[in-house]
Amino acid sequence: MQGARRFYEFGSFQLDAHKHRLLRNGETVPLFPKAVETLTVLVRNPGKLLKREVLIQTVWPDAVVEDANLTVAISHLRKALNQNGDSGEFVQTIPRVGYRFVADVREVIEEPASSIVEDDACENGASVSGKQSPRRPAIVAPAPSVRSAQRKNRWVFVAGTLAIVSIGVLFFVRHRAPSSPVPMSSANVPQARSHSIREKSIAVLPFENLSDDKQNAYFAAGIQEQIISDLGKIADLKVISRTSANLYKSGNRGNSREIGQQLGVAHLLEGSVQRIGNRLRVSAQLINAHTDTHVWAQTYDRNVADLFAIQSEIAHEIAEQLNAKISTAERLAIERPPTMDLGAFDLYSRAETLLVATSFNAAVRGDVVLAINLLNQAVARDPSFFQAYCRLAYAHNLLFFFGYDHTPARLQLAEAAIDAAFRLRPDAGETHLARAENLYRGYLDYGGALSELEIAGQSLPNDSRVFELKGYIERRQGRWEDGMRDLERAIDLDPRNIFTLQQIALSYDRLRRYAEEKRVLQDALAVEPNDIKTKVACAFVELDWKGDTGPLHQVIDEIRAKYPAKLQSVADAWLACALAERDAASANNALTVLGEDPLFGDDAVQFNRPFVEGLVARMTKNEGKARLAFMASRAEQERIIQAQPGYAPALCVLGCIDAALGRKEEALRECRRAVELLPIEKDGVNGVHMIAYLAMSAAWVGDKDLACEQLAIAIRNPSRLSYGQLKLMPFWDPLRGDPRFEALVASLAPK
Secondary structure (H helix, E strand, C coil): CCCCEEEEEECCEEEECCCCEEEECCEECCCCHHHHHHHHHHHCCCCCCEEHHHHHHHHCCCCCCCHHHHHHHHHHHHHHCCCCCCCCCCEEEECCCEEEECCCEEEEEECCCCCCCCHHHHHHHECCCCCECCCCCCEEEEECCCCHHHCCCCCCEECCCCCCCCCCCECCCCECCCCCCCCCCCCCCCCCCCCCCCCCEEEECCCEECCCCHHHHHHHHHHHHHHHHHHHCCCCCEECCHHHHCCCCCCCCCCHHHHHHHHCCCEEEEEEEEEECCEEEEEEEEEECCCCEEEEEEEEEEEHHHHHHHHHHHHHHHHHHCCCCCCHHHHHHHHCCCCCCHHHHHHHHHHHHHHHHCCCCHHHHHHHHHHHHHHHHHHHHCCCCHHHHHHHHHHHHHHHHCCCCCCHHHHHHHHHHHHHHHHHCCCCHHHHHHHHHHHHHHHCCHHHHHHHHHHHHHHCCCCHHHHHHHHHHHHHCCCHHHHHHHHHHHHHHCCCCHHHHHHHHHHHHHCCCHHHHHHHHHHHHHHCCCCHHHHHHHHHHHHHHHCCCHHHHHHHHHHHHHCHHHHHHHHHHHHHHHHHCCCHHHHHHHHHHHCCCCCEEECCEEECHHHHHHHHHHHCCCHHHHHHHHHHHHHHHHHHHHHCCCCHHHHHHHHHHHHHCCCHHHHHHHHHHHHHHCCCCCCCCHHHHHHHHHHHHHHHCCCHHHHHHHHHHHHCCCCCCCHHHHHHCHHHHHHCCCHHHHHHHHHCCCC
16 A cells, blocks of 8 residues: 555544644644654554653654653644643643553545555646546544554444545735835845845745734744744755845835845745734735745734744745755754743843844944843843853854953853853754854954854854854955855845945955945945945045045035934044044044044054044144043053953054154054064954054154055055055154155055
């Protein structure tokens, strides 16, 4: 009876063992795949006591899992079977031993139409030739149950042809009415960079929050994020990252074909979430982006405690609709709930929204600190919340890496979170990604970080962060072309991520490939036309490339007139423009807008407010005021050095301050020490800054030979040093007229 299809009937239920589906009165009962497999083992052995270890070994043959996995599967079975409700008892628990299926079970065997035709090839009765073939009558026999096994009589009977049963998910095709257009039309939005769109590709768009309590928007965002995470673990799929998908808010999406083209996917998943007390309604619809039609939809009305089961069920349904192959390890990862504490999940979702909403810079440092606070609360509620520990480590590493708290204490906090993640799930891709972040941001251990990323990528095939971080590391290693290729791979999975586009542009800027930099920034502006930081960066290209401050000046004036509330976020560019134009009044205005704690500099090299005040005062020939400001700046910087000993960027800043004060010996010693601590070979980005600022300090203290020598070295490497900055910025005034310096400036002039 090779190729026969088996059904098991009990009560009002029917289990299709071939399709791994449980039906009740012809309607699919939503269940985790592992819960279906557990039920299949039980119904095939009715009346038998199956020990827990036997069930685990049978259902999870290729993996080491905890008892909790089986407990969760049994719990879902009981809910699905409405046990202790109107359906009577099906699964009996033998405490600390195992489980027994106690209902009568009838086995139904449906023969194939032809012994040479595989059942999968004759779906709905179709033969290999494409002609319809009637089903043969099936032999139906009762499987032994607790009651029937005690009876000696055995019987068989011939049943009529079985009807084709519904597979339980709602398939329908309808044309969607045109929605309101997205802010960017297809004419001015760059399409995804892939040459072709894979059929097994999907973007999960933001789920609409239909709850009266708008605070549940975080809850809806968490559901979307978890579905993306689940689907992203399937190597046979291409899944777009949340950052890009989040640009398509409900009610402002436009045509699905355009969205599919912009994101480079063949399918879209959209939905809504409504939470009322302890009840939860989640609706999901799968859309074919090529045809702009719905192909699957389902609504889940459950207790809020079933949230994670719903998410996993949706992920499994989508994978099946896209005919994606799922490995055993991928199934396990999808079925594992992130936490059992909904309060902890809400805190995590709020923190995640803060961390993914924007790129890291001084203006959002407070958001990162707030996210850390929320994540700490989440792990306090659930000490086994693995994902929260990974994101906690990420946030601590950011504060350390960007120099806002470059202290051993901050690094220890990051490592404590990573240690907790390793204790919980040592083999998870997220664990190795967190370790890679720490090795890179905490120790500049590029080899170790890349090794961890290789492991992480095996189970996180759709995580753009893996490729993004690899690109950053390669850039620090001086492998700029390799770095850009990996950043482009990240963009393929996250095509509308403004920060990553800006980072690609930044790579072109360091390589002084300004035309390509401008093209990428224009791509970013096509995604977010009103992003003022990108507008400013695009205008800054003209300053670097051609020494022309006009476009930057114009953009700053436009922002001052139209978007004054956003001016602070680009006031550092305003200050740079004012310094290049030797406009002391504008420089002071920009300094005022920057606020009480301005940061001005390059990457990890950040100067405090008194230092900038000293620069402006010196530009106006007010030497007394300049000296007082530089003295105040030095006092602040010494406190930073005490807290962060051996931190090269901080020591470099101290050297520049001493140079401004005329303390030649101290300035050159400190700047040289910074170069020793952070050579280009160790950090291809900040290492060049150490050399450039040594050159600047040498110029300030009158050592033109050293200044020109070090400046020549810096220029030979990718860096922020440009024709425009050397030509216009007052930092280099002491070298003007020196033939060596003028030759260096000319070497960078646009050709």
